[in-house]
Amino acid sequence: MDIAAKQAELDAITWYHEFDFGNGLRTKTHCAHIEGHRRLWRFIESHLAAVDFRGKSVLDIGSWDGYWSFHAEKRGARSVLASDDLGQNWSAGRGIHLAKELLGSSVQVDQQQSVYDLAARGQKFDVILFLGVYYHLHDPFHALAQIRHCCHPDTVVVIDGPITEALRPGAAVYDLANHLCEWLPTTGALEELARATYFDAAVAGYLDPLPDPPHPAPPPGRLGWRWRLGMCLDALRGSRTAVRERLDRVLPPPPELLPLPWRRVVMTCAPHEGEVGLHHYRPPFGLGAYDPRFQNESNVGRAA
Numbered sequence: 001m002d003i004a005a006k007q008a009e010l011d012a013i014t015w016y017h018e019f020d021f022g023n024g025l026r027t028k029t030h031c032a033h034i035e036g037h038r039r040l041w042r043f044i045e046s047h048l049a050a051v052d053f054r055g056k057s058v059l060d061i062g063s064w065d066g067y068w069s070f071h072a073e074k075r076g077a078r079s080v081l082a083s084d085d086l087g088q089n090w091s092a093g094r095g096i097h098l099a100k101e102l103l104g105s106s107v108q109v110d111q112q113q114s115v116y117d118l119a120a121r122g123q124k125f126d127v128i129l130f131l132g133v134y135y136h137l138h139d140p141f142h143a144l145a146q147i148r149h150c151c152h153p154d155t156v157v158v159i160d161g162p163i164t165e166a167l168r169p170g171a172a173v174y175d176l177a178n179h180l181c182e183w184l185p186t187t188g189a190l191e192e193l194a195r196a197t198y199f200d201a202a203v204a205g206y207l208d209p210l211p212d213p214p215h216p217a218p219p220p221g222r223l224g225w226r227w228r229l230g231m232c233l234d235a236l237r238g239s240r241t242a243v244r245e246r247l248d249r250v251l252p253p254p255p256e257l258l259p260l261p262w263r264r265v266v267m268t269c270a271p272h273e274g275e276v277g278l279h280h281y282r283p284p285f286g287l288g289a290y291d292p293r294f295q296n297e298s299n300v301g302r303a304a
């Protein structure tokens with residue numbers, strides 16, 4: 001192998017994870033704040049240590065450069081499907097193929113596989129990894145319903161992502177303009193989502209202690225005479241807009257407009273079959289198939 005040429009090939013790719021392929025061949029991550037990412041990878045790895053991959057079929061959803069797929073293979077998985085939807089990724093998707101070649105891996109790669117279409121594969125897996133994906137989705141409920149259809153009774157699902165506790169318990173926020181985090185749930189909301197899609201979920205651990213709640217910094221110093229005089233004039237004119245704009249320039253934003261503090265969680269889920277009290281009528285996406293109250297009405301969506 002021409003090491004220099006291979007390293008140049010590696011360097012031409014935008015990598016998320018850090019791989020060491022031996023022979024001095026390494027990937028350089030494009031991530032800023034690399035120490036934070038390394039902590040996250042160690043955190044996930046420490047929780048995956050509790051998963052027995054030996055002889056198991058594994059589905060890795062949103063596998064990107066395949067880091068966790070190769071991890072599962074190294075830990076003894078019988079088969080690994082590294083799935084991703086390249087239409088939802090800003091990488092060109094070449095990294096996983098080059099890593100696979102350099103690792104001599106047998107991982108199967110499907111980069112046209114949206115999480116929203118998983119059930120159509122008609123496959124069940126022993127272990128499903130859903131790491132770092134849910135908070136990028138427009139419809140996490142639909143995604144988890146699809147994942148549920150890929151489970152047999154003993155499947156283990158491992159979920160990782162950010163949660164906030166700065167909302168009322170059970171709440172979540174959508175911010176579809178924020179491409180770092182489109183959906184941010186509380187732990188309660190994530191647990192409820194899992195329950196509503198027929199999983200028994202348990203928090204395995206948090207990466208950090210509970211962050212402080214957001215609090216606006218006190219405005220610095222005394223207001224100047226020009227501001228005070230201008231405010232008087234705006235008030236005398238009776239202009240609500242001018243008064244508001246003048247206040248906005250000196251007051252901190254209200255807490256609900258500040259970025260929410262968050263931390264990372266790993267949750268493990270086991271498929272649930274039985275009544276789920278959250279649903280008073282037939283749940284969508286074929287989930288009624290797991291609830292005796294709706295089984296006769298709906299087997300739609302339940303993969304064979």
Ligand SMILES: C[S@@+](CC[C@H](N)C(=O)[O-])C[C@H]1O[C@@H](n2cnc3c(N)ncnc32)[C@H](O)[C@@H]1O
Nearest residue numbers: 062063064084085088089114115131132133136
């Ligand atoms: C932050 S990366 C996580 C990569 C890896 N799982 C990890 O934990 O390091 C998010 C991944 O989710 C994938 N993704 C986003 N939306 C998706 C969808 N609808 N279906 C499948 N994958 C999706 C992206 O393409 C990307 O590979």
